[in-house]
Amino acid sequence: MAMNIDIPVWKDPQGGIVACVEKIKVMNENLEELQQMAQDALEDAILMGCDEQQVKDFLVRLMQSLHNPYQP
Template identity: 40%
Template sequence: MTDAQKNAFLWVDHEGNPVSCVEKVQILRENDAELRQALQDAFDDGVLMGVAPQAMLQTFQAMLSDLKSPLQGGAQEKES
């Protein structure tokens, strides 16, 4: 994702409306940048230590799947 794409990304609220508060968007962008860098560093370390890139990606995907929402108890709403 390019810098332009990251800046154009819309964070949405629970109703699907764009988050428009400048301070909130700035914090979300900073968090995004920090997480991307941490993930890239961990990915690079793993691959340089001999872990298959696909295995690293699967590990990251498993971590994301385990995230819990502080509001709903899960990162994703279950479809009925």
């Protein structure tokens, strides 16, 4: 499934553009996989009778709860 949102130009923490083709490829593939997993979870939830908006709100909170394990 192609992503239905525009993929941004990836930047480093200083605002510079990430130019490595391989890094960009991995990043985009990871996000496409994540989108497909989230779509599958949403569809399953709807088929099981869950409220669509509640599931979407939870997925947003889930993403917001992620933390950077590399920060000092």
